[in-house]
Amino acid sequence: MTPFYLIEKYLENILAKKNLSNSTFLSYKNDIFQFVKYIDIKDFEDLDEQKINSFINFLAKNYSITSHCRKLSSVKNFFNYLYEKQLISKNFLDTVQFPKFKRSIPKILSEDQILKMINLSYEDDSLKGMRLSLMLEILYATGIRVSELVSLKIGNLADDYSSIIILNKGSKERVVPLIVKVQHILKRYLKELVLNTEARNNYLFPSNSNLGHLTRIRFFQILKNIGTKASIDTNYLSPHKIRHSFATHLLNRGVDLRIIQESLGHKDISTTQIYTHVKTKKLRKILREKHSLQKNMEKLIKI
Numbered sequence: 001m002t003p004f005y006l007i008e009k010y011l012e013n014i015l016a017k018k019n020l021s022n023s024t025f026l027s028y029k030n031d032i033f034q035f036v037k038y039i040d041i042k043d044f045e046d047l048d049e050q051k052i053n054s055f056i057n058f059l060a061k062n063y064s065i066t067s068h069c070r071k072l073s074s075v076k077n078f079f080n081y082l083y084e085k086q087l088i089s090k091n092f093l094d095t096v097q098f099p100k101f102k103r104s105i106p107k108i109l110s111e112d113q114i115l116k117m118i119n120l121s122y123e124d125d126s127l128k129g130m131r132l133s134l135m136l137e138i139l140y141a142t143g144i145r146v147s148e149l150v151s152l153k154i155g156n157l158a159d160d161y162s163s164i165i166i167l168n169k170g171s172k173e174r175v176v177p178l179i180v181k182v183q184h185i186l187k188r189y190l191k192e193l194v195l196n197t198e199a200r201n202n203y204l205f206p207s208n209s210n211l212g213h214l215t216r217i218r219f220f221q222i223l224k225n226i227g228t229k230a231s232i233d234t235n236y237l238s239p240h241k242i243r244h245s246f247a248t249h250l251l252n253r254g255v256d257l258r259i260i261q262e263s264l265g266h267k268d269i270s271t272t273q274i275y276t277h278v279k280t281k282k283l284r285k286i287l288r289e290k291h292s293l294q295k296n297m298e299k300l301i302k303i
Contacts, residue, residue: 001087002042002043003036003041003042003043003044004036006044006082006087006088007029007032007033007036007078009087010032010078010081010082011025011028011029013081014028027070027074028074028077028078031070031071031074031075032074032075032078034071035055035071035074035075038054038055038058039051039052039054039055044082044088044092045088045089047092052092052093052096056072056096059071059072060099065099068099069098069099072093072096072098073098075093076093076094076096079091079092079093079094080094107236107241107244108241108244108245108248108249109232109237109241109242109245110245111245111249113230113232114136114140114242114245116230116231116232117136117223117226117227117229117230117232118133118136118137118140120226120229120230121133121136121226127189127192127193127196130185130188130189130192131189131205131214132222132226133185133189134182134185134186134189135149135205135219136223136226136242137181137182137185138152138164138178138182138186139239139242139243139246140242140245140246141178141179141181141182141246142164142176142178142246143243143246143247143250144166144176144243145240145243146216146219146220146239146240146243147216148166148167149205149219149239150205150213150214150215150216150219151203151211151213152164152203152204152205152213153202153203153204154190154202154203154204155202156204157186157204161178161183161186161187162177162178162183163175163176163177163178164176164178193206216239219239220238220239223237223238223239224237
């Protein structure tokens with residue numbers, strides 16, 4: 001059986017059994033085809049350690065550690081399937097190790113910086129100004145992804161505007177509550193929207209783009225403009241940083257990690273736990289500078 005035949009069988013299997021988004025499925029497919037094209041063999045039984053190591057070195061030289069791990073994971077899962085189905089005599093990638101990497105602590109904006117942008121957005125009372133205010137408020141009050149934000153539909157809103165339904169990766173839904181302040185600006189915005197000719201479809205943030213709603217790139221541009229007005233270095237400003245800030249600020253205020261996980265839409269809490277490092281780092285600094293034991297230690301050192 002040729003590699004391409006085996007790939008097709010595997011792709012049919014994961015398409016039928018796994019609830020994958022289209023982009024995730026294409027990533028699997030592209031990663032596996034890239035591997036097969038690179039090793040350039042007509043039968044997997046001809047695969048050897050030298051060819052595998054050559055591919056691993058290729059990934060290490062040409063991709064970030066994150067991309068390297070994702071591509072390697074795609075290929076390893078593929079070979080696990082082939083071996084379990086006895087379509088190959090040996091799992092050639094079973095012993096291949098993932099590269100080790102240290103997860104970086106997410107950079108965040110301060111509460112003052114975010115509130116300054118939000119307050120500045122309210123100075124524009126046009127429909128577009130209200131749209132920006134609402135988007136900033138929702139993003140900072142919920143921590144949802146920018147892709148989830150721009151594609152929100154009016155039908156995703158609860159009747160009393162107390163929550164929104166978000167479609168997660170893998171087409172699973174989660175309900176995210178909205179605070180009272182967001183509910184107020186949402187009601188005002190919707191009243192203006194229905195009077196405007198832009199309200200031709202069900203999107204909360206409609207536009208003339210091919211998608212029918214405001215794009216992520218356009219929102220990023222608008223965010224940078226308001227960031228400039230707020231005297232924030234726009235090189236360090238992005239919708240994702242507001243998402244990180246939402247999680248970190250809540251954690252610093254004592255909110256349970258699992259509640260933050262639910263709002264962020266993380267499937268695994270280990271993904272959310274990266275934010276605990278921010279809190280730990282802050283605590284370590286406070287202990288080093290303020291704790292009485294530290295002062296006593298300094299006295300002991302001097303003795």
